[in-house]
Structures are given as structure tokens and as C-alpha cells.
Amino acid sequence: MGQAFDICIRGAGVVGRTAALLLARAGLRVALVAPPVPSGQADVRAYALNAASRGLLESVRAWPDAQHATAVRRMQVWAEAGGAVEFDAVAERVPALAWVVDVPALEQRLQDAIGFQPLVERVAQPVPAPLAVVCEGRASRTRAEWGVEFDLTPYAQDAIATRLQCEHAHGAVARQWFAADGGILAFLPLDGEGGNSVAVVWSVAHGQSQHWLQADEAGLAAALREASRGALGALTVTAPRAAWPLVQARARRWCGAVAGVPGQSWVLAGDAAHAVHPLAGQGLNLGLADAAALAQVLGGREGWRALSDQRLLRRYERARKTEVATAMLAMDGLQQLFTRGDAALKPLRAHGMNAFDRLVPLKGWVSRHAMGVA
Numbered sequence: 001m002g003q004a005f006d007i008c009i010r011g012a013g014v015v016g017r018t019a020a021l022l023l024a025r026a027g028l029r030v031a032l033v034a035p036p037v038p039s040g041q042a043d044v045r046a047y048a049l050n051a052a053s054r055g056l057l058e059s060v061r062a063w064p065d066a067q068h069a070t071a072v073r074r075m076q077v078w079a080e081a082g083g084a085v086e087f088d089a090v091a092e093r094v095p096a097l098a099w100v101v102d103v104p105a106l107e108q109r110l111q112d113a114i115g116f117q118p119l120v121e122r123v124a125q126p127v128p129a130p131l132a133v134v135c136e137g138r139a140s141r142t143r144a145e146w147g148v149e150f151d152l153t154p155y156a157q158d159a160i161a162t163r164l165q166c167e168h169a170h171g172a173v174a175r176q177w178f179a180a181d182g183g184i185l186a187f188l189p190l191d192g193e194g195g196n197s198v199a200v201v202w203s204v205a206h207g208q209s210q211h212w213l214q215a216d217e218a219g220l221a222a223a224l225r226e227a228s229r230g231a232l233g234a235l236t237v238t239a240p241r242a243a244w245p246l247v248q249a250r251a252r253r254w255c256g257a258v259a260g261v262p263g264q265s266w267v268l269a270g271d272a273a274h275a276v277h278p279l280a281g282q283g284l285n286l287g288l289a290d291a292a293a294l295a296q297v298l299g300g301r302e303g304w305r306a307l308s309d310q311r312l313l314r315r316y317e318r319a320r321k322t323e324v325a326t327a328m329l330a331m332d333g334l335q336q337l338f339t340r341g342d343a344a345l346k347p348l349r350a351h352g353m354n355a356f357d358r359l360v361p362l363k364g365w366v367s368r369h370a371m372g373v374a
């Protein structure tokens with residue numbers, strides 16, 4: 001008897017769910033391993049997603065409404081000693097530089113879309129299939145069980161996420177501040193273009209994160225107001241806080257055969273394959289691009305080629321590894337440049353940022369890459 005499924009996707013995060021919809025659209029029967037009861041508290045984060053991710057999510061009817069996907073018209077970045085860079089959608093001739101997407105709203109849209117896709121079935125446990133797509137996030141158990149090496153470099157920072165109500169409207173601007181002590185604070189606009197609330201990602205040294213997780217709300221709001229140089233006026237904390245240890249990581253192999261099970265192979269996608277610092281908001285954009293590339297490779301395979309064929313799966317690995325390696329290099333370089341306490345670097349950082357701000361072609365190139373439209 002033939003198998004009931006072509007693909008078993010392990011992990012129903014945003015990458016796993018998107019991959020399920022894309023692979024089903026390519027005519028494949030997909031089992032999506034997801035716990036029956038969604039775990040605990042809603043995610044307080046909001047993701048900055050680029051135009052490529054938006055196009056992909058729209059194509060599977062999972063893009064949230066405008067209230068939950070706020071367009072970013074400008075991005076402003078400041079360092080100490082007067083360094084500043086600004087990106088503008090008008091200058092880049094694009095409708096928006098990115099969209100800040102409310103995570104629970106995105107998850108719900110994906111869930112609804114899956115409900116309308118008869119080729120995707122939710123299962124509680126992994127099922128046999130010619131191909132397992134592992135989307136279990138950076139701490140993937142399956143990746144470890146199957147002996148795939150994951151080179152992980154921890155940063156000396158945690159990212160704290162929460163949300164704020166602000167005195168002043170955000171004006172559809174995403175703002176980021178690099179502080180002298182290595183802290184990186186981002187305010188991402190929420191609740192539509194006229195909104196007054198922001199999603200916060202504050203990367204701070206390990207030693208400080210416990211303090212800010214436990215601080216009273218007024219104390220946290222005052223610290224964030226100071227770190228943001230009062231840009232949005234008085235701030236009120238409106239959501240619980242959560243923290244993530246920051247790492248850079250990548251799997252050495254992205255595909256292989258399941259040992260001892262003939263005819264079954266695996267691939268990795270999303271954070272199970274790579275993790276980057278969130279300072280440029282690229283992690284999920286990379287993961288969604290993995291899902292798109294995988295669907296393209298599998299959907300376009302020669303009719304005689306099995307889904308478990310290693311040559312086929314290596315096409316996917318090759319297509320994604322180089323782009324991910326480039327993004328990791330850029331993210332790590334920025335993180336190192338701005339978090340090293342070296343006093344000699346301060347004026348260099350400010351000068352470099354200001355010079356970069358005036359270099360229109362280079363700025364355009366960087367922003368097109370970040371927007372996923374290069």
C-alpha cells in the first residue's frame with residue numbers, strides 16, 4: 001500500500017505552516033506535525049517582513065489586514081557620537097521598506113488558510129513520508145536526533161520584547177538606536193500607519209536582561225524613553241515581557257537520508273537551519289525564502305525523481321546556503337561593529353554611518369537586499 005503523505009513537516013511555526021501551504025499548492029499531500037493545544041501565552045513580538053515575504057504570504061492568502069501589518073515608510077538608525085542613517089521608501093521608489101506584522105495575527109491567518117487546504121492534515125506525531133521537512137526552530141530535537149551538526153555561536157546578549165503605547169504617533173517610522181554600552185533598541189510601528197504603539201526589541205547584555213524582565217513597568221518605560229532619546233515622548237508598557245538568548249547558528253548540512261529508513265530523506269528550513277541576530281529583522285524573511293525555494297525545487301522536479309532523491313534536495317540546499325551565509329556575515333559584522341566597547345571605534349562608527357547615509361547607490365543596494373527585492 002502507498003504512503004498516505006508525500007511530506008511530513010515537523011514544526012508548525014510560521015515557516016512550517018507556510019511551507020505546508022506552498023507544498024500543498026504544488027499538489028503534494030502534507031502532514032503537519034503540530035501539538036493539539038497551542039502552547040501558552042501569545043507571542044508579544046511583531047516581525048519586520050520584507051516585500052518578498054509579503055508576496056509569498058499573500059500568495060497563500062495568509063497576509064494579515066493593514067491594521068496588523070503596518071507599512072514602514074522610513075527607517076531611522078542612530079549610533080552614539082552623532083552617527084545616523086535614514087532609509088526612505090520614496091527615495092527607494094517602493095511603497096514601503098517593510099511591514100511590521102503582528103505575530104499572533106499572522107499565525108491565525110496561516111491557520112485559517114490551512115483549514116481551507118484539503119491536502120494539509122494536522123497530525124500529533126510524525127508520520128512516515130518520503131521527505132521530512134524539519135521546521136522545529138533553532139532548538140530542533142529532530143535535527144539533534146538525526147545527528148546534524150549545528151554550529152552555534154552565542155552572543156553575550158538577550159533580546160527583550162514587549163509593546164509600548166507612546167505619547168506621539170510613530171508616523172510609520174521604524175527606529176533603532178545603538179547605544180555606547182552595546183545595547184540595541186528597536187521600535188517597530190504597530191496598529192496601522194496612524195498608530196501610537198510600537199513593538200520593542202531591546203538587545204542587552206545577559207547581566208541586564210533579568211533586571212529589565214523583573215523591573216516595574218514605570219522603571220522599564222523610563223529606561224526605554226531614555227534609550228530612545230525621548231523620540232516618541234512618554235511611554236507606557238502594554239504587554240508582558242519575554243526574552244530570547246541571542247545566537248548565530250547554522251547547520252552544516254541542510255539535507256540527508258534518514259539513517260536506517262530506506263526511501264526517507266530530510267531537509268531543514270527556517271531557524272532549524274540557521275539563526276541570526278534580530279538587529280536587522282531578517283530571521284523569518286530568510287526562513288520564508290527557504291520555504292519558497294523548497295516548494296520551487298520540489299514542485300519543479302522531473303516526473304521520475306522521488307521526493308527523497310538526494311540530488312534534488314541538494315538543489316534546495318545550494319539555492320539557500322549562499323544567501324543565508326551572506327546575511328549571517330552582514331548581521332554578525334554589524335553586531336560586532338556596534339557592540340564592541342572599543343573607544344577608538346566610536347568616531348569611526350559615527351563617521352562611517354554618516355558617510356554611508358550619503359552614499360546613495362550603496363544605500364539603495366543594501367536596502368534592496370533587506371527588502372528581498374535585490
Ligand SMILES: Cc1cc2nc3c(=O)[nH]c(=O)nc-3n(C[C@H](O)[C@H](O)[C@H](O)COP(=O)(O)OP(=O)(O)OC[C@H]3O[C@@H](n4cnc5c(N)ncnc54)[C@H](O)[C@@H]3O)c2cc1C
Binds near residue numbers: 034142160287
Ligand atoms: C526578539 C526577536 C525578534 C525577531 N524579529 C524578527 C523580525 O523582525 N523579522 C524577521 O524576519 N525575523 C525576526 N526574528 C526571527 C524569527 O523569530 C525567526 O526567524 C522565526 O520565528 C523562525 O521561524 P520558524 O518557524 O523557523 O521557527 P519557530 O518560530 O521557532 O517555530 C518552530 C515551531 O516548531 C515547534 N516545534 C519545536 N520542536 C518540535 C517538535 N519536536 N515537534 C513538533 N513541533 C516542534 C515549535 O513549537 C514551534 O511552533 C526575531 C527573533 C527574535 C528572537
